[in-house]
Amino acid sequence: MNRVGTHFFVATVLFFALPSIAMPNDQVPGAPQTSPILIRGAVLHPVDSPVIVRGTILLEEGRITAIGKHIESPKGALIIGAKGKHIYPGLIESYTDLGLREISAVDVTVDRSELGTRNPNVRSWVAVNPDSELIPVARAGGVLLAHVTPGGRFVQGQSAFMQMDGWTEKEMTLLAPSGLCVNWDAMQPREKDSTKQAQQRDEKWQEFDEWVEHAKRESLRQADAADSISSDLRLEALMKVIRRDVPLVVSANRQSSIEAAVAYAASHKLRLIIYGGYDAQACAELLKHHDVPVLIAGTYRLPLRRDDPYDSAYTLPERLRRAGVRFAIGGEAPGYPGGASNVRNLPYHAACAVAYGLPREHAVRSITLSPAEILGVADRVGSLSVGKDATLIVADGDILEPQTNVTAAWIQGRKVDLSSRHTMLFEKYKQKYQSGN
Amino acid sequence: MKPTLWFAVAWITGFAIPGSAIQIVHAQRSTITQQSTTTRPIVGLRKADPSPVLLVGADVVCDPDSPSKPASILMHGATIVAVGNNIQVPAGTETRTLSGKRIYPGLIDAMHDVELPENLPTDKTGYWNKNVSPEFRAAWATTSNENERKKLHSQGITAQLRAPKDGIIKGASCVVLALTPDHPQYLLQRDVFQHLALTVPRGKRRDTYPNSPMGAVALVRQAFYDAIWYDKANRVYQNNQTVPRPRPNLSLEELSQTLHSGTFVVDAPNERFAIRAGNLADEFSIDMILRGSGFEYCELPAITRQGHLVLLPVDFPDTPDTTTLESIRETPLREWLHWYFAPENPARLHREGVRFCLTTDGLDDTSSFLKHVRIAVDRGLDSRVALAALTTVPAELLGVEKRTGKIQPGMMANLVVADGDLFAKETTVTETWVAGERFEIEKEKPLADDPLIGSWKVTLPGSKQRISAVLVFEKKDDKTTGSIRCTKSQSTDEDPNAQQREEKPEETRVELKNNVRQREKLSTSVQLSKLSDAFPEGVSQLTLLIVSNVDHSKESPLVLATLTTPDGKSQSVPIRRVKRQDKPEQEVSPTPTAKETSDSNVESSERKPIEMVYPLGAYGLAQRPTKPNAVLFRGATVWTSGPKAKIDDADVLVIDGKIAEVGKKLVAPKKCVTIDARGKHLTPGLIDCHSHIATDGGINESGQAITSEVRIADFIDNSDISIYRQLAGGVTASNILHGSANPIGGQNQVIKMRWGGSMEDLKFADAPAGIKFALGENVKRSSGRYPNTRMGVEQIIRDQFLAARQYDADHKAWQDGARDRLPPRRNLQLDALVEIQTGDRWIHCHSYRQDEILATLDVLEEFNIRIGTLQHILEGYKVADRMASHGAMASTFADWWAYKFEVYDAIPYNGVLMHDAGVVVSYNSDDAELGRHLNAEAGKAIKYGGVPEQDALAFVTLNPAKQLRIDDHVGSIEVGKDADLAVWSGPPLSPTSRCEQTWIDGQKYFDLKTDRMLRARDKSLRARLVQLALETDNQPKSDKTKDEEEVKEADRWERIDVYCNAGRSQGESR
Helix, strand or coil: CCCCCCCHHHHHHHHHHHHHCCCCCCCCCCCCCCEEEEEEEEEEECCCCCCEEEEEEECCCCEEEEEEEECCCCCCEEEECCCCEEEECCEEEEECCCCCCCCCCCCECCCECCCCEEEECCCHHHHHCCCCCCCHHHHCCCEEEEECCCCCCCCEEEEEEEEECCHHHHHEEEEEEEEEEHHHHHHHCCCCCHHHHHHHHHHHHHHHHHHHHHHHHHHHHHHHCCCCCCCCCHHHHHHHCCCCCCCEEEECHHHEEEHHHHHHHHCCCCCCEECCCCCHHHHHHHHHHHHCCEEEEECCCCCCCCCCCCCCHHHHHHHHHHHHCCCEEEECCCCCCCHHHHHHHHEEEHHHHCCCCCHHHHHHHHHHHHHHCCCCCCCCCCCCCCCCCCCCEEEECCCCCCCCEEEEEEEEEEEECCCCHHHHHCCCCCCCHCCCC | CCCHHHHCCCCCCCCEECCCEECCCCCCCCCCCCCCCCCCCCCCCCCCCCCCCCEECCCEEECCCCCEEEEEEEEEEEEEEEEEEECCCCCCCCEEEECCCCECCCCCEEEEEECCCCCCCCCCCCCCCCCCCCCEHHHHHCCCCCCCCHHHHHHHHEEEEEECCCCEEEEEEEEEEECCCCCCEEEEEEECCCCECCCCCCCCCCCCCCCCHHHHHHHHHHHHHHHHHHHHHHHHHHHHCCCCCCCCHHHHHHHHHHHHHHHEEEEEECHHHHHHHHHHHHHHCCEEEEEEECHHHHHHHHHHHHHHCEEEEECCCCCCCCCCHHHHHHHHHHHHHHHHHHHHHHHHHHHHCCEEEEEECCCCCCCHHHHHHHHHHCCCCCHHHHHHHHCCCHHHHCCCCCCCCCCCCEEECCCCECCCCCCCCCCEEEEEEEEEEEEEECCCCCCCCCCCEEEEEEEEEECCCCCEHHHHHHHHEEEEEEEEEECCCCCCCCCCCHHHHHHCCCEEEEEEEEEEECEEEEEEEEEECCCCCCCCCCEEEEEECCCCCCCCCCCCEEEEEEEEEECCEEEECCCCECEEEHHHHHHHCCHHHHHHHHHHHHEEEEEEECCCECCCCCCCCCCCCCCCCCEEEEEEEEEEECCCCCCEEEEEEECCCEEEEEEEECCCCCCEEEEECCCEEEEECCEEEEHHHHHHHHCCCCCCCCCCCHHHHHHHHCCHHHHHHCCCEEEEEEEEEECCCCCCCECCCCECCCCCCCCCHCCCCCEEEEEEEHHHHHHCCCCCCCCCCCCHHHHHHHHHHHHHHHHHHHHHHHHHHCCCCCCCCCCCHHHHHHHHHHHCEEEEEECCCCCHHHHHHHHHHHCCCCEEEECCCCCCCCCCHHHHHHHHCCCEEECCCCCHHHCCCCCCHHHHHHHHCCCEEEEEEEECHHHHHHHHHHHHHCCCCCCEEEEEEEHHCHHHHCCCCCCCCCCCCCCEEEEEEECCCCCCCCCCEEEHHHHHECCCEEEHHHHHHHHHHHHHHHHHHHHHHHHHHCCCCCCCCCCCCCCHHHCCCCCCCCCCCCCHHHHCCC
16 A cells, blocks of 8 residues: 655654653652551452452562461551452563554654564563653553563564563563564465465475574584684574573464474474464364463454454453463554553453453453463462562452553552553643633 | 348348458359559569358358358458358359368457557647546557467457556557458457546556545546536537637547447446446446456346446456365455356356356456356356357447358458367367458467377388388377387288287387477487397488378378488388277377366266355355344343433334334334343444445545545445454444545545445445545655645645635536636535535544644634544543534544554543543544454543443444434434344443344344354355365466466455554454
8 A cells, every 4th residue: 555655754753753752751660668568358369369358468578478368467567458449460461562662653662673584682671661651551551560572574582571660671670581582474475375385384494494403503512612702693592492491482373373383393392382373272282282372462353364253363262271272361462553552451352352251260360370371470470379579459340341440559569650641641631621721 | 140041142242341342243254353452552563362262061150049050151352252052152262161160250359458558649638637548549559469369369259349458547449350450451440438447557656646446436537527517618618719718638528529429348346346337327327338357246136237238257266275274264265155156157147137248358368268158158158148248249339240240241251160069168269260361270289189199100221121110109298209119020011910919029119309390290310220230320310291181180191201311311111000009009198178078077066056145255144134023122231322321121122123112111012023132231333433444445545635526435345344343343333434644535434234235235324424634644744745744734724625615606606697707617526625614514534633633623613614523533632622612523542542653642531531521522443353342442431530331332322423413313222213233241331241233223233143153154165165176176277376466456455544554464354
């Protein structure tokens, strides 16, 4: 379609945009927890254990130290009454470019995709802008944790599991790298002739294989020479995956892509996570056999094919649950227009799955504990259990329902500022009408 | 043909052909002379005229209505002189015997497009837009393609309509004979039709107007009005030369003549375009012929009703790829069904009485034309109808019925000679006559029937004695290869048994090398010494000359063999065919026809009818939903969006498509369908005030800053799967808007999701007209096009309103009798802007920033215009008071922001702030996916700022109805309104609820049970079609790779507003 004038467009926008994007948001990161916090009277959703009605939870030194019906209040504790409120673990967006993208249409504000097709060495977290206006907006929706992923055409780069508050990206990072992101579509040629397609695919596979073998040789060479200096950042990065330190996070929706990715990972003994997973049910046995989990790329998605059931994306979580495939539900995929800017809608992607069959408790698990398990941070976050980080949200209702608002949140015991550009502009313009201007 | 004529000897005298005249006197006594057709002096000696030709021995089909009968045909020059038996033949006539052959009238191909030469001398007085060039002539294209002409001959095509390929109003076509362009008879008829496309020519730049199908149609319409005006203005000027003279314009002159008395051929690249073309013909009362697509069967009733003749292609689709499960799965059912139905298209059209010509249009390879026609015949098309569609029908249509189309004295000698029934699979065309010239058909595989194939006995001169040998010729890869083996029989014994006995132990064979096969000759070399010591060392050359009749199939040809031995001596060697005993070798080349026949039999026997569904493809309906007289929804929680608010455990009674009663414990009338809705929630059908689904016209006409003449209504796509998907989300009506590329964009169309209905059925008839405006980043991003700033946007809008004011005044003055001037021109762009000012057309204005909102409202108020809606309006919360005072309504997003700079200040509290300020607020989708859960979007109005739940629901029911000025009909569950309803599994504002049923006008368009049934049906349908495809894997495959294949018209255009999107790709939207 017509994209004439794009260059000019970008230039025009730049003119307006540059002064603004340099501005930090106004929310101040929470200070480290200094005294115990006891929250009482709320409905607790620990996720890994049954719901506790009118329960109490104790947070000390950034950790959950007690949870139950009746808990003694330690000395000096801040006691918060939360009657009628619901407490959940901080929600986890399992695949996003939050922090890497400010204004989608303004290229210079986007740091998602590096040039070229082979970028295993680039690392998402080093480009996350802690002052992004989008982050407080996501937090206000209850999303305190996010798997921040780079984009690109093929081997996209390393992702990180991050907390959505902190003065610097270092304070925000919980686990990095947490994965190496690969877009498997690049391995699926657009050729429609099946025979030719198969041939082209084999060629690409072969190329990838040669690259991986090269990485292995290179690491042997380096191990042999104690003082050797790395001469290839890409190969060096690839070794993290080959050594199984880091899983491959492969974007794959169609059955053939998913199958190919699993076959590849199995043949090289790599850890694998599928992102997207539209056709994952058709590969359920394979995924189960190799214990490959799926990060579902949002439920509010159109069917991939004209003939697919209208609700195929809506029913995917329940179909995977029934098939016994491990999964988490992500929000809207990175990109236009929602993505990073509407990470706050994550609970509604889970809610949609409920409308189409997924039991509610599984829906909540799919945006808390399940992604934590899949992304290797379940020892720290994902449920309300003793020993885990005090990363949780207080809501004034069922988190899956849109009338519910998050009223308080802590990340590792640090109080989270739930205001945002949105609430500030709301308050500002309320005054305009109240004062009758 | 009348039977009496059949045996009569008919002589035509003085039959006039422009450029040539034939005088025929009684042939027995007089000489027949031909007159020179050129003024060019003869150089050198004169040549004798060609002799008259008599074709004898064949059966003749004189015209489609006549049976095949033995007859002779006498031709002289370009003309048929006599047809029948006992023809008196003039002396010196060449007699050609065509025993076993059948002769048909030469076929006429009524559609073939040609590219006109580059750099035509463009007339300065042409139309302002280069796509309007009615003055162009296909006859200007004189490129001569020998290969293509041979293909035409091989298909029996003797005449062809040639039309200009590019452009929108493209120019005039002509009929030419299948001869070289310099042939005196080449141009048979000039200026036949004027050709139109209702879309943008392919392969052209996309930055000039028009760059969308919508724009193309608008341009055609405007050009028509301009031509009408031009004619009228000139008449006024003729009567009164004191008024300004209309600027001479060749295009308009040409066009006004065609409108007055000509015929248009309109390209209809799919079934929807066929109907659109018909509508255009009605709008301007023009004579129109469709250039069809092969999809006509998809909208057969409507196309039949419109009654236009169709120039029908036979480029049936290839069998979909069945090689992998993946490829099967990725091919939509729609394509499977089209593959199945397309060959039936001609037969189906004929059954409904639609007249058509069969054409080579769209075929990759013209030489597959008859093959495709035969497939159509095999799939139910009467062969006489097929013949008529290739002869008499096109002849009459093209105005050449007195010249060609039949075998009749006085007609041109255009003939097809075939070796059997033209429409039988095995038949081949052996020769084609065009204007009395004979074109023998070269076999596609000339050596397929090489008469040399087989075994030959030769007696070769050895060093000492003559040696018998057997030459064996085989066909390998379409080439004749040969080998020689020795029989060791040194006698010339002719007893075949003896030969066989002797042959067996001898296996030494020597290949013939360096074969050069000409039609009459084979030259080859062979090292005979390898065969036997009896031969001298060295390479011998063997030449075979075939001297018998070309028609070699029956008897073995007479072959003369010459051997040149290594010593350079040539001598002829005896050669004769070895009869009967070489069966295995004969079978080396299987006859391809046999295979085809057996396959087609399998095909026929397996073919059970597959039901047509509307629209074609998955989830299509065999029948439209029925409309019960009365429907009673029992026991639901009814969210009325009306004065009755929310009622628990309530009933809603629908009679005749309208809501008749809302209350508790209603009495069911007789013959009432009762829906048990206990535990369910019932809401008005949701209304999406901003959508781009169900249109294939390109969304954006971005070629100009002002495009108020383009209309979404021209391009409703009733086959868009999004319609069905919206229904599944409880949406019953949508406002289909033009994109945001221009300050003043195109006209919108409100639709109801009447899935399975026609394009017209989808339109919300009572919705008032509207138009899209747009401000800000999108409209100023086209560099080089005014405006480039918000400052300019405000000015151009103001300027246009003033222009419309002037335009209106001019028209009123003319109507009031002012005659001191030319009549005012009808300007569709300004018409729409006048309608805005008279309150007949509502503006839906894409807007984000508060400054542009205020500027626009100020301009509108200057012209006393109240805005229909502000769309997006993401900074509406900053100026809600100003909006309220204007009476502007706001159609916004629940929570979108940050996708571009002008929405960086967008906040989800926008809805509540505007709502509280008294602005009517709706939440829209602008997106095929978001539109499927507007209920959950409305729920966010509660979250952000606490809008009461029923007001929040009204954001997607009553409020959008108000904004579209259709709230008298829809938007709430109130007595008298349309029964557009959605049944929900739980509270409608929750994303954990799903839509279970959707009703429009009291008809059920979606429910879970039917959806499951459709899925099951589609699955089994697909399985059946895949089986069929696997069984018929010898279907013609086009030699194009998939990448080269032309994108279908409907897939050429975006289904989203790309000016709003920064490269979104999410699923298959169609």
